[in-house]
Ligand SMILES: NC(=O)C1=CN([C@@H]2O[C@H](COP(=O)(O)OP(=O)(O)OC[C@H]3O[C@@H](n4cnc5c(N)ncnc54)[C@H](OP(=O)(O)O)[C@@H]3O)[C@@H](O)[C@H]2O)C=CC1
């Protein structure tokens with residue numbers, strides 16, 4: 018049996034990546050609209066209502082409009098945009114985040130795909146909050162660097178069309194990035210972290226770093242204790258992995274062009290300072306890989322089918 022999947026926004030950066038992952042699959046019947054009809058609301062509405070599962074790879078407003086086009090009680094949705102990540106009635110599509118999250122995704126009609134930066138932050142922080150090592154009131158910071166495909170077609174054109182020659186550009190300096198609410202809510206924190214991202218002259222890939230004073234923890238704990246909490250949270254995971262090698266170098270390329278994410282704990286035991294690090298691909302586990310994983314789970318298929326791990 019095959020599941021009918023419509024990708025709305027199939028020629029965008031994320032849409033193309035999802036298409037690549039699904040095209041050769043025999044358990045998925047892929048529907049996309051040709052160039053003349055891909056922004057035609059009548060054609061989109063028809064495809065949305067004919068599909069078992071729709072994957073929205075659209076700007077936030079267009080994603081909200083697409084959901085409003087559903088006129089039946091069976092079409093299921095995976096939204097890759099920011100529109101529904103903290104919305105009631107939507108399940109957060111991060112299967113590894115909680116022990117029952119995969120089961121919740123499997124039963125849900127409306128699933129929001131996590132943001133790329135929150136995927137790294139939440140993977141590092143949520144297990145520490147859940148274990149009581151970090152208090153819900155913890156005041157955290159997160160610094161992160163993304164490849165420029167993270168900004169979609171417009172940023173790709175900016176970097177590849179000669180509009181900018183920058184190698185590295187911190188942004189969101191007003192500390193009001195759209196991912197902060199999602200980080201706060203799904204980590205179980207009362208205050209959003211200070212989130213300071215940057216974009217680098219690399220097409221894809223991502224490094225997310227959370228610095229931590231061990232004194233911020235609720236009880237005396239070493240770097241090894243922190244590492245153990247993360248290692249056991251993802252033990253046996255095929256997509257999210259804890260690396261025990263406390264390397265002194267990570268690179269934006271480490272997990273680029275894959276759908277996996279690698280977590281590490283490094284730092285200086287003597288000064289009581291820790292650095293939690295996630296590497297992933299903004300277009301892999303940060304977008305298309307996660308969407309395909311959610312699709313697999315919702316359709317009752319092998320969760321990692323079609324993923325590069
Ligand atoms: N890039 C990334 O790393 C990540 C992106 N996301 C999210 O995924 C979503 C898509 O992002 P991304 O692929 O980067 O963006 P792109 O700008 O690359 O692609 C968006 C696509 O949506 C199309 N589109 C816009 N409005 C409509 C509409 N009304 N009807 C039909 N199609 C429409 C655009 O058409 P046209 O080609 O004509 O402009 C474009 O092809 C966004 O919400 C983004 O925030 C999430 C995680 C990571």
Ligand SMILES: CC(=O)N[C@@H](CCC(=O)OP(=O)(O)O)C(=O)O
Nearest residue numbers: 097098099132133163167168216
């Ligand atoms: C480099 C860059 O600009 N990145 C994007 C985030 C891409 C992404 O995760 O998209 P969502 O917002 O849908 O999650 C940004 O900071 O807005």
